[in-house]
Amino acid sequence: xxxxNIHQEAYRHNLSYxxxxxxxxxxxxxxxMLALGSLLDxxxxxxxxENELLAKNPLAAKPSPLLGKAKSVIFxxxxxxxxxxxxxxxxxxxxxxxxxxxxxxxxxxxxFAFIRGVxxxxxxxxxxxxxxxxGIWLSNHMQHFQSVVDEVSLxxxxxxxxxxxxxxxxxxxxGTPRLGRPSMGSWVTYxxxxxxxxxxxxxxLTSGGRNxxxxxxxxxxxxxxxxxxGVQCRSEGDPVLFLKDPNGYDRxxxxxxxxxxxxxxxxxxxxxxxxxxxSRISQYxxxxxxxxxxxxxxNISDEPAYIHELYGTKPxxxxxxxxxxxxxxxVEKGVRFVxxxxxxxxSHGTDPGTALDQGFVEKCRENDQAVSALxxxxxxxxxxxxxxxxxxxxxxxxxxxENRDGKQNSFKGRDHHSDAFCMWMAGAGIKKGFTYGxxxxxxxxxxxxxVTVHDIQATILQQLGFDHTxxxxxxxxxxxxxxxxxxxxxxxxxx
Amino acid sequence: MKIFIGHLHPLLVHLPIGxxxxxLLIEFLKTRNQYKQIDFIIKIVFYTGAISAxxxxxxxxxxxxxxxxxxxxxxxHQWMAIGTSVLFLIFFYIRNHFTLRTVLVNSFLILxxxxxxxxxxxxxxxxxxxxxxxxxxxxxxxxxPLAIQHINEALIYKDLVQYIFDKNCLSCHGQNKQKGNLxxxxxxxxxxxxxxxxxxxxSNLEKSELIKRILLDQSDEKHMPPKDxxxxxxxxxxxxxxxxxxxxxxSSKVKDISADTLMIRSIKQFHDAFSQINDVAxxxxxxxxxxxxxxxxxxxxxxxxxxxxxxxxxxxxAVAFNVEDSIGNALKTLSEISKNIIELKLSFSNLNDKDAxxxxxxxxxxxxWLDHTLxxxxxxxxxxxxxxxxxxxxxxxxxxxxxxxxxSDRRDLKLVYPNMKDTAWKIADTTELTAIKKQxx
Numbered sequence: 001x002x003x004x005n006i007h008q009e010a011y012r013h014n015l016s017y018x019x020x021x022x023x024x025x026x027x028x029x030x031x032x033m034l035a036l037g038s039l040l041d042x043x044x045x046x047x048x049x050e051n052e053l054l055a056k057n058p059l060a061a062k063p064s065p066l067l068g069k070a071k072s073v074i075f076x077x078x079x080x081x082x083x084x085x086x087x088x089x090x091x092x093x094x095x096x097x098x099x100x101x102x103x104x105x106x107x108x109x110x111x112f113a114f115i116r117g118v119x120x121x122x123x124x125x126x127x128x129x130x131x132x133x134x135g136i137w138l139s140n141h142m143q144h145f146q147s148v149v150d151e152v153s154l155x156x157x158x159x160x161x162x163x164x165x166x167x168x169x170x171x172x173x174x175g176t177p178r179l180g181r182p183s184m185g186s187w188v189t190y191x192x193x194x195x196x197x198x199x200x201x202x203x204x205l206t207s208g209g210r211n212x213x214x215x216x217x218x219x220x221x222x223x224x225x226x227x228x229x230g231v232q233c234r235s236e237g238d239p240v241l242f243l244k245d246p247n248g249y250d251r252x253x254x255x256x257x258x259x260x261x262x263x264x265x266x267x268x269x270x271x272x273x274x275x276x277x278x279s280r281i282s283q284y285x286x287x288x289x290x291x292x293x294x295x296x297x298x299n300i301s302d303e304p305a306y307i308h309e310l311y312g313t314k315p316x317x318x319x320x321x322x323x324x325x326x327x328x329x330x331v332e333k334g335v336r337f338v339x340x341x342x343x344x345x346x347s348h349g350t351d352p353g354t355a356l357d358q359g360f361v362e363k364c365r366e367n368d369q370a371v372s373a374l375x376x377x378x379x380x381x382x383x384x385x386x387x388x389x390x391x392x393x394x395x396x397x398x399x400x401x402e403n404r405d406g407k408q409n410s411f412k413g414r415d416h417h418s419d420a421f422c423m424w425m426a427g428a429g430i431k432k433g434f435t436y437g438x439x440x441x442x443x444x445x446x447x448x449x450x451v452t453v454h455d456i457q458a459t460i461l462q463q464l465g466f467d468h469t470x471x472x473x474x475x476x477x478x479x480x481x482x483x484x485x486x487x488x489x490x491x492x493x494x495x
Numbered sequence: 496m497k498i499f500i501g502h503l504h505p506l507l508v509h510l511p512i513g514x515x516x517x518x519l520l521i522e523f524l525k526t527r528n529q530y531k532q533i534d535f536i537i538k539i540v541f542y543t544g545a546i547s548a549x550x551x552x553x554x555x556x557x558x559x560x561x562x563x564x565x566x567x568x569x570x571x572h573q574w575m576a577i578g579t580s581v582l583f584l585i586f587f588y589i590r591n592h593f594t595l596r597t598v599l600v601n602s603f604l605i606l607x608x609x610x611x612x613x614x615x616x617x618x619x620x621x622x623x624x625x626x627x628x629x630x631x632x633x634x635x636x637x638x639x640p641l642a643i644q645h646i647n648e649a650l651i652y653k654d655l656v657q658y659i660f661d662k663n664c665l666s667c668h669g670q671n672k673q674k675g676n677l678x679x680x681x682x683x684x685x686x687x688x689x690x691x692x693x694x695x696x697x698s699n700l701e702k703s704e705l706i707k708r709i710l711l712d713q714s715d716e717k718h719m720p721p722k723d724x725x726x727x728x729x730x731x732x733x734x735x736x737x738x739x740x741x742x743x744x745x746s747s748k749v750k751d752i753s754a755d756t757l758m759i760r761s762i763k764q765f766h767d768a769f770s771q772i773n774d775v776a777x778x779x780x781x782x783x784x785x786x787x788x789x790x791x792x793x794x795x796x797x798x799x800x801x802x803x804x805x806x807x808x809x810x811x812x813a814v815a816f817n818v819e820d821s822i823g824n825a826l827k828t829l830s831e832i833s834k835n836i837i838e839l840k841l842s843f844s845n846l847n848d849k850d851a852x853x854x855x856x857x858x859x860x861x862x863x864w865l866d867h868t869l870x871x872x873x874x875x876x877x878x879x880x881x882x883x884x885x886x887x888x889x890x891x892x893x894x895x896x897x898x899x900x901x902x903s904d905r906r907d908l909k910l911v912y913p914n915m916k917d918t919a920w921k922i923a924d925t926t927e928l929t930a931i932k933k934q935x936x
Contacts, residue, residue, distance in 0.1 A: 061802045061814070067760035195800045195840070196816035333843065334816050381866065382888045382911030429757070491710055491732075 058227045058282050059201050061193040068465020069429030070388040071195075072331045073188065074338045076324070076371060077172070079212040080165065080346030081393035083414055084422040085443050086356055087364065089156055090128040090137040093441035094399055098123030102400045106444055113163055113416040114348065114404045121442065122401035125356040125412055134433030141364035144372035150433035151375050151384070152426040153493040157437030157446030160395050160453050163418045165213035165346070168394035171453050173218040173339075175482045182222030182473075183230065184457060185337035187482045188464060190221075190228045191471060196334030198293035200231035200286065203335050205323040208343030219339055223475040227279040230339055233326075236318040239298035243291055251291075258284050297333050300325050311373040312366070321370035328377055331387050342367065345393060348402050349413015356412045375426055388428040388463050390456070396421025399442045420446050423456065428463050431495045454487035462489045501558035505622060508555070510547035512615050515583060518544055519604050522590070526597045541587055548580045555618075566723045572617035579610040646766055647750040652682065655749075655762065656738050658769070659731050660685070663720055682745060698742050706739055728768065730761035737761070753885060763805075783809045786832050794832065797825045804837055810859075812838035823850035830856040838862040842888070848874035855880055866890035866911070872898030884908060 085091060102119050126139035132150040162168035167177035174181040185202040194201030204219045212218055219230030233239040245254055262281045269277040300322060301315040313321045320342045327338040344363050346354060353359035371391060378384040397414035420439045437449030458468040461482065468487055472479035518540045524530040555576065559569045586603055619628060649655060660679040667674040677689030688694045694705040708719040709732055720726060737758040752758050786809060795801060798817035804810045813836050818825045822844040829836065833856045842864045851874030860881050866888045875898065878884065888911040899910065
């Protein structure tokens with residue numbers, strides 16, 4: 001065939017690819033896709049009602065299904081697992097047994113992260129006294145906490161079933177030691193939204209120079225729309241990276257470019273109905289608003305001097321104290337869930353930094369002042385009535401001194417222990433100055449008032465106004481919940 | 496599905512009872528010679544009865560596992576039913592294969608009639624309760640639905656707490672039966688306790704055996720009500736706890752409780768569950784109509800975050816974090832629905848005394864946050880008419896104690912204000928703060 005010009009030739013050439021084979025293939029996949037589309041729709045794959053809601057504002061504040069005392073949560077996670085035996089759980093018996101071989105019955109059939117063979121018992125590396133009207137025992141590492149101890153409910157027999165950091169952290173925050181589930185903060189912002197649309201509903205702050213072992217999954221959104229994932233803010237330098245406009249790029253131009261991008265995104269949402277497009281749209285919008293709001297709220301240098309003195313904060317540095325103060329500032333501005341991770345509590349005793357009589361004491365000192373200050377500050381602002389503060393690690397530490405690979409460690413340290421550890425909660429309808437749970441004389445096993453990680457989660461949800469058994473999200477054909485099929489609200493600590 | 500099948504039991508049981516009683520009647524008539532011709536129908540009637548009996552037993556067994564009935568009563572009913580059915584079969588077999596004397600047949604018929612009646616009665620006890628079928632307690636003992644005309648006027652002990660006891664506890668701790676020597680049917684009995692002493696220690700939850708037993712884990716032997724019985728609802732537990740911790744007294748009414756407590760929500764849920772009178776929304780607050788969608792949209796477009804306080808009663812918490820316009824104008828627009836606003840959060844807004852004039856319109860307010868605003872004592876004048884206000888946050892405002900003297904008689908008002916000294920006002924006291932500051936390095 002003779003062609004007039006190169007365009008016609010190309011056109012004809014192109015047509016010749018559309019063979020009968022092509023037609024059949026298109027029929028097969030095309031019809032298949034049609035069928036699949038309707039099938040998936042039937043399985044609620046594109047749940048449109050939900051999407052319509054999301055389209056408006058996925059983070060709009062929603063009422064809680066039940067009356068909740070808490071409007072916000074500050075979860076202080078001591079990543080690495082602090083030693084309960086040097087902070088809250090006073091065991092004079094253990095002191096007497098210091099240096100003795102651990103009885104066989106305690107190690108038989110148990111798995112430890114590092115302990116091998118027969119370890120020696122290690123007495124408390126701190127002195128204890130009772131404080132407050134409640135008479136809660138505290139170690140000498142917690143000088144400031146003494147004065148706020150009557151505000152908290154101390155759980156002394158928390159247990160988990162994971163003895164390594166990453167899975168235990170996942171269990172604590174996502175309700176399962178495996179990856180893929182939404183974190184507590186995501187569940188909460190999904191359920192309640194946020195009262196301030198200029199700020200993320202779920203903010204994560206880390207300190208101690210390291211992210212938690214479980215990585216960003218502990219503030220991930222899992223199968224929930226990704227708009228509910230935690231936003232990690234830095235307490236040093238720019239709080240959120242790449243948020244600043246480049247030089248010569250003004251806010252109006254930024255605004256119109258975001259509007260245009262979102263219009264294009266809305267078109268493709270109309271076409272594909274993928275909820276992640278909506279997440280993207282609202283994230284662009286939020287990023288734009290955050291450009292103003294975040295630097296303002298993340299700036300602690302405006303705080304009065306007495307506040308800095310109270311918390312022990314030094315503006316401009318990354319520190320746990322700075323993060324605690326930021327947590328208060330964020331909650332004050334309507335942020336729903338603030339998640340703090342502080343690395344450095346993994347006191348194995350392999351080096352001075354992880355020694356119970358050196359690095360650990362330093363960690364306690366830093367932690368003690370900031371955390372006590374937080375409770376006082378929240379209280380004086382009237383925020384403690386509606387802010388739930390939770391403090392804890394992912395597990396506890398053994399009453400035995402760690403003997404890594406059978407050899408005594410060079411410093412005093414303890415191995416991971418999953419059966420019994422301490423956590424506390426305060427504010428938002430939690431009993432004041434109350435202790436729940438008791439461990440055996442050496443602090444190895446709970447003997448009374450044992451609670452699990454799922455019980456903690458159920459209690460947090462309850463204080464926010466959720467029935468943890470009814471708060472679900474459908475995914476892959478079944479309803480998922482944070483506490484999976486476990487969890488019981490810890491009624492005794494609720495006032 | 497299983498539950499559904501189980502629920503067919505109360506329906507099906509009537510068939511074997513009815514049909515087999517007819518069968519007994521026919522057998523009786525058969526013993527009289529003139530009715531000999533009915534022989535042909537007797538098998539049809541018996542077999543129909545037998546099939547329905549089997550169906551009843553199967554559904555009954557399913558139901559027994561689903562419902563929280565007392566184990567003993569279920570046991571009796573279950574084995575009576577199975578035993579009676581077997582006896583019917585034996586009797587039918589004998590009647591068809593042997594010739595018996597009329598007297599013997601008649602006494603068998605009477606026995607079977609009695610057995611089937613007793614079985615039915617035992618079943619009735621399970622569903623209707625022991626007191627349902629008794630003449631002496633004709634009116635007194637039947638648990639009536641909560642019949643309170645005005646929930647606000649209801650007495651907490653007499654109308655609510657005692658109702659919970661009546662409903663859940665009296666079958667074992669009442670007039671007829673007193674397990675552990677405990678009676679919960681009158682106030683005096685409740686207070687005098689049981690075998691192991693007092694069950695309620697005024698204002699002391701931890702020492703009140705009654706509350707302790709209720710809160711114990713269900714698997715615990717001492718948990719009350721016993722494992723297999725109807726359990727208390729969370730809101731009922733909440734109400735009992737409140738009642739005990741507030742002195743277990745008899746005179747206070749629902750309207751005396753402050754509005755924002757778990758207790759009020761529990762009473763609402765309780766009322767929802769047991770009352771036939773639909774005035775739930777009116778607890779503490781008047782009933783309101785739904786707000787027009789356009790009005791809501793207009794308000795929200797100003798940046799107001801409006802959060803319903805509960806599902807259907809159209810009361811809102813309004814938060815001003817995202818209001819971009821001047822707060823005075825925004826409040827003016829919001830005041831269109833001022834009746835509906837119970838909580839108003841104006842923290843960090845640049846509200847000044849002039850804007851505060853708008854606040855006087857919000858008469859329904861119960862909680863107000865004015866922290867970090869520019870308001871002074873002059874602006875606070877506008878709050879005088881808000882009688883329901885029970886929480887006012889003035890943190891970081893330029894207001895001093897003297898400005899708040901107007902509120903000194905308002906003991907129900909919780910003020911948050913950093914320089915307050917009067918501890919009767921339940922505020923964060925600064926003494927604590929200075930104590931801490933002294934300890935700092």
